[in-house]
Amino acid sequence: MELNFKVSDNQKFNAIWALLNDKYNEENGWLITYAVQDIYDDYALVFSYENNRFERVKYTKDNEKDLVELGEITPCYILDLTESEKAVVERLREITGSYELIEEKFTNGQEAVEKVGELTNQINEYSTKITEYEETVTTLNTEKETAENNFAKASQTISELTDKINSLETYKANVEKEKKQAIIASYSDLLPNEIIDSYSAKIEEYSDDTALDMALAYELKKNNMSVFTQTPSYLPKPEENEGGLAELLSKYKK
Numbered sequence: 001m002e003l004n005f006k007v008s009d010n011q012k013f014n015a016i017w018a019l020l021n022d023k024y025n026e027e028n029g030w031l032i033t034y035a036v037q038d039i040y041d042d043y044a045l046v047f048s049y050e051n052n053r054f055e056r057v058k059y060t061k062d063n064e065k066d067l068v069e070l071g072e073i074t075p076c077y078i079l080d081l082t083e084s085e086k087a088v089v090e091r092l093r094e095i096t097g098s099y100e101l102i103e104e105k106f107t108n109g110q111e112a113v114e115k116v117g118e119l120t121n122q123i124n125e126y127s128t129k130i131t132e133y134e135e136t137v138t139t140l141n142t143e144k145e146t147a148e149n150n151f152a153k154a155s156q157t158i159s160e161l162t163d164k165i166n167s168l169e170t171y172k173a174n175v176e177k178e179k180k181q182a183i184i185a186s187y188s189d190l191l192p193n194e195i196i197d198s199y200s201a202k203i204e205e206y207s208d209d210t211a212l213d214m215a216l217a218y219e220l221k222k223n224n225m226s227v228f229t230q231t232p233s234y235l236p237k238p239e240e241n242e243g244g245l246a247e248l249l250s251k252y253k254k
Helices: 009-020 083-096 100-186 193-201 209-223 243-250
Strands: 002-004 034-039 043-048 053-062 067-076
Touching (some): 009 034, 009 053, 083 100, 100 193, 100 209, 193 209
Antiparallel strands (some): 002 067, 034 043, 053 067
């Protein structure tokens, strides 16, 4: 359906009305089938008396050809909306691009909300696990600190015991050395000085005083056999009869 005449924006209303009411003539009894409610950029909102409904009529305007052409006609509905409700609907239209996409966008929005809910549950689950891990780390750190304190105390105890052992070993070595020195001194009047000095120099080589006493007794035997005879030429004085020599001579008494 076409109407070929020069038309301005202000004349679109009349042009579209005339195209819709093609029976508005004497032949058809001036029959009006459409009422035009509003004109928009690419469609007109009209009311069909024949169908008793509102319809949306697409149209195009060609200024070069001075032509207005009607396109697809689709039923539409007028909603009873307050100003605030209308603003919401218009906003939805702006967001979605058209009213037809509102349901699709709403469905997608519901899916997005459900997805957000799932992600929120996952976040809460992970947050719970993080809290549990943090508590575990805190417990392990406490146990680690306790273990380190116990280790420090044990190390201190070991150090103290080591010092005591070293002190006792030093004391033992001194006692053993004194005993060895006493044994050497008991032979000082029986053996030459050079022998006494040599044994004093190597006193640490003898692990115990018995071995040292035996070595000195052997030196005495080599240097003064009379000490071991039945009628010795030398008898130690009573006050000298001490230590290893006294024990050694006692073995030869009858």
